[in-house]
Amino acid sequence: MRLSELLVYNSIIIQCHNDPDADAIASGFALYTWFREKGKDVRLIYSGRSKISKPNLLLLIKELSIPIEYVESLDHFDGLLITVDCQYGAGNVKKFEVPHVAIIDHHQQEITGIERSDIRSYLASCSTLVWKMLLDEGFDINAHPYVVTALWYGLYSDTNGFSELNHPLDRDMRDSLVPDKLLIRRLRNSNLTLNDLETAGMALIRTSYNRKNRFAVIKTNPCDPNILGYISDMAHQVDVIDVCVVYSEINNGIKYSVRSSNHEIMASELAAWIADDIGSGGGHAEKAGGFISYHKFEEKYPSINADEYLLSRISEYYSSFDVIYAGKYELRLSEMKCYKKLPVVCGYVKSTDIFPKGTPLLVRTLMGDLDDLVADDNLYLMIGVKGEVSPIARTMFERNYRVIDEPFNLETEYFPSVRNRMSGESIDLRAKAQKCVSTGEGRILAKPLCRYSKVFTIWDKDTYVLGRPGDYLAVRTEDHNDIYVIRGDIFSQIYQEISD
Ligand SMILES: [Mn+2]
Incomplete structure (x- = not known):
């Protein structure tokens, strides 16, 4: 509208x-x-x-x-x-x-x-x-x-x-x-009242703690949602608590804050897991939050209350995933099939066509921000079919892609943009992106995932990539340590099975 x-x-x-x-x-x-x-x-x-x-x-x-x-x-x-x-x-x-x-x-x-x-x-x-x-x-x-x-x-x-x-x-x-x-x-400085302070105190003495998985769930009386943030920031600092969820029943639903200090659990992901189908949740790796609407909650879970739901949903989360550390993980290669990469049309932009050489850049996408790039003749930005952006060196680009002289566009909730970190000026890449097509014949081994799998690749040991059931676990044929995840909805557009 x-x-x-x-x-x-x-x-x-x-x-x-x-x-x-x-x-x-x-x-x-x-x-x-x-x-x-x-x-x-x-x-x-x-x-x-x-x-x-x-x-x-x-x-x-x-x-x-x-x-x-x-x-x-x-x-x-x-x-x-x-x-x-x-x-x-x-x-x-x-x-x-x-x-x-x-x-x-x-x-x-x-x-x-x-x-x-x-x-x-x-x-x-x-x-x-x-x-x-x-x-x-x-x-x-x-x-x-x-x-x-x-x-x-x-x-x-x-x-x-x-x-x-x-x-x-x-x-x-x-x-x-x-x-x-x-x-x-x-x-x-005028955010809370003395009553709010008392609400926070009462909530903290009723912490419910799960020793096995080291998480805490804290319920507060109806209160300003800001208090949830303060309480969870405090609980987050407790030595034996790795993950906490603080919630309150307000405004026609359940508002909650999530904190995590466990690098195998992103707060943003747990927040989304809690709200799955009945609300919305998200945020960062350490801090996140969400909201569940009563209307949807009662429709889907007519016979349980918010406490029961949260405790069981969080416990279920802990048994829902495997963790894979590339380099230490024993892949069962016999269960995997061989695929070759198809020529895929994607977008690209030369970084110096956006801002002058030397400008510090922040690239913003639906999947998050990339903020350690600097405009340079040697730096190109690739835009994938889902609007994801990855930096690539010019030489690698020229070796693996052929340029098509047409603008690249996508129907998406957010087309990637680039911000000049010095001036704050922001440019929508829609106007600049051109098409290109991959020419490489890369080969991989892959299999569909049937459980959630958190993959720590050899490129980033701190932050995992989440694979969902239906996504593919893949490894390059030349390097069996280079394990990664390919989304199920784009796998068949990019890869074709070969019988070797
Ligand atoms: Mn609002």
């Missing part, structure tokens, strides 16, 4: 979920500002049982002059109602009977059938979604410093201070907005 589609309405109400948080207020405020500039009659509202009372939110509203109103009823409104950071008809937002509705949200979809909906559950905040929609309309956000600060803080508080974000669009927003530093500092 594009925001400009909504301009057919002259009267617009933007509604945050009940008991709004910083993200709901910020995204509503940014939309409010845009519609105002378009000459619309617009209001920003919320409803529910209680009025906003958190000190940081009151400060945010006052200092940024956010015109949010508390309402109990809407009479005879025949314009457009947009729910932000929530979905019209869901349990966490008061339902007003109105004829025209739109939804802008980043939670798991639970309401269907509303035509004007933009729900992107892969984003860490609704602020990011609104930021992107405003950019797509050509809106100059930087001309509105209050909006900049609000959106930045919306993402900041939905991700425990940026520690639980994951998607490249979230990173792009964080990196491109410059908020009012002084206000952010004041907001940080």
Whole structure:
């Protein structure tokens, strides 16, 4: 959905979920500002049982002059109602009977059938979604410093201070907005109340610990999600705890933070495992978080509560995977088949066509950031069929690929971009990428995986690559230590079996 589609309405109400948080207020405020500039009659509202009372939110509203109103009823409104950071008809937002509705949200979809909906559950905040929609309309956000600060803080508080974000669009927003530093500092220092402190204390004395797998699960009473981050950061430092999950039942679901100090368990992966099918989770190797919607949870697990679910789901995780250290792992070659590489069309860009030689680069992709590259005549960037980027030396490129004189494009949630680490300027590679085709005849041995396998390759001994059932475990015929994983969905596009 594009925001400009909504301009057919002259009267617009933007509604945050009940008991709004910083993200709901910020995204509503940014939309409010845009519609105002378009000459619309617009209001920003919320409803529910209680009025906003958190000190940081009151400060945010006052200092940024956010015109949010508390309402109990809407009479005879025949314009457009947009729910932000929530979905019209869901349990966490008061339902007003109105004829025209739109939804802008980043939670798991639970309401269907509303035509004007933009729900992107892969984003860490609704602020990011609104930021992107405003950019797509050509809106100059930087001309509105209050909006900049609000959106930045919306993402900041939905991700425990940026520690639980994951998607490249979230990173792009964080990196491109410059908020009012002084206000952010004041907001940080008015984040908790004395009651919150007590909630944290009570949660900590009820830690549930699993000795065998060295993990802890901690439940807090309903509280501000930021507290989950503080509690898990503390538990994470305990000697006998390698992994911890801290959670709270709030806002129509279960919000949780994950921490891991075990290099065989990435917090981001466990967070996603917990939310599988019923929510969304992600983040970094050490810190991550997620949200499960009650609606989906009750549908899938009608007879258990959140405690039972988390304990059993985490235990199940520990028995779900094998760990493979390349170089120390005994491959059963007789179970593997021989494949040759097919010519595959992919994209490439010369690094010096993006920024001048010597510029430090950050390459951003759906799979993460690469940040130790420097533009050089000898450095090319390869773009794979899933939007993944790998650096390659020019000589290797010329030996293994043939250039096709056509632009390279992909249908993807995020096309890779490159940021100049000195100036912050960011360039979308879509406009620069050209096609090329591999010419090599590389041979590998491979077999499909039937269990999750974490592979530490000979190239990176600290971070594993996760292979899922259906992916392939592969090894190069010339070097049986060079074990890696190839995704199941692209394997057949790239490799063909040969009978030797
Ligand atoms: Mn949110």
